[in-house]
Amino acid sequence: MSDPTRPFESPDAVEAAYYAAFEAADLDAMMEIWADQEDLVCVHPVGGQLLRGRRDVLEGWVNVFARELDMRITLSEVTRFMQGDLAIHSGVENIVRRGDPGLTGRVVFTNVYRRTGQGWKMILHHASPGVRPPSVQAPEGFMDDFDPESLH
Amino acid sequence: MSDAPYVTPQDVESAFYEAFARRDLATMLGLWVEDDAVVCVHPGGERLEGRAAVDQAWRELFAHDERMRFEIADARYVQGPVMAVHSLRELIHVDGRLRGVMLATNVYQQVNGAWRMLMHHASPDPEARRSSAQRPEHPSRPLH
Numbered sequence: 227m228s229d230p231t232r233p234f235e236s237p238d239a240v241e242a243a244y245y246a247a248f249e250a251a252d253l254d255a256m257m258e259i260w261a262d263q264e265d266l267v268c269v270h271p272v273g274g275q276l277l278r279g280r281r282d283v284l285e286g287w288v289n290v291f292a293r294e295l296d297m298r299i300t301l302s303e304v305t306r307f308m309q310g311d312l313a314i315h316s317g318v319e320n321i322v323r324r325g326d327p328g329l330t331g332r333v334v335f336t337n338v339y340r341r342t343g344q345g346w347k348m349i350l351h352h353a354s355p356g357v358r359p360p361s362v363q364a365p366e367g368f369m370d371d372f373d374p375e376s377l378h
Numbered sequence: 379m380s381d382a383p384y385v386t387p388q389d390v391e392s393a394f395y396e397a398f399a400r401r402d403l404a405t406m407l408g409l410w411v412e413d414d415a416v417v418c419v420h421p422g423g424e425r426l427e428g429r430a431a432v433d434q435a436w437r438e439l440f441a442h443d444e445r446m447r448f449e450i451a452d453a454r455y456v457q458g459p460v461m462a463v464h465s466l467r468e469l470i471h472v473d474g475r476l477r478g479v480m481l482a483t484n485v486y487q488q489v490n491g492a493w494r495m496l497m498h499h500a501s502p503d504p505e506a507r508r509s510s511a512q513r514p515e516h517p518s519r520p521l522h
Binding site for chain 1: 415417419421422423424425427452454456458459460461463465467481483485487496497499501502503504505
């Protein structure tokens, strides 16, 4: 088990710790990855409010962890930029909740990291629901004749 | 006009929202980084990556001729030497009425001395939905 209080040496290290804390619903580990400063921004895909500052961000995670447990998150379509003390990652979180047979959700994210006196930290997480691929494919020709205009 | 270099991230941002409001496709397409790393997420939409996908979405959006005015509120900036991240609220007015509020994360990059847009990620602000519920005369429909 790695020491969660060690400084993160790269944006990727913060990102890995972020999703590990998310999956573990570990509030202390989650708050450890956020910068100890007030200009934090967090937008969750459920609810979707703009949360700013450590207190609101912490409260947001308390709410998420009260609701979402046993999630497995894998990232795809990730693009990464790092210039100086700023890093920006953009991509898709593929979320599977335990017990769900397929993909539970697809979330589009923008994560921003900054190098601080305590190593790399997260300063912004903006997530919004993506378009979920259909898990059940309609048979070819299914409802081809259906005209929604005929309903009214 | 779209050839003018943007000296600061704020210049790109102003041009972005002016072009959006005016449905000025040339200016809109001209202010993005010329690189397939660009990312654009419209509210409720899929993640679009690369110039072809991002440009196509703007063409489709601008095909509707709804006149909008953007009022930017609660903006916070994180500025590095060659990258800048802006977090803000977009208050969208149509025909003089507030019709929707979006939360946006905009990322700007300096390329050859000029600033360009690298990413735009927008999602609906639920706080606005709550307050607009008190004004039922505003029909809700997608704005961008």
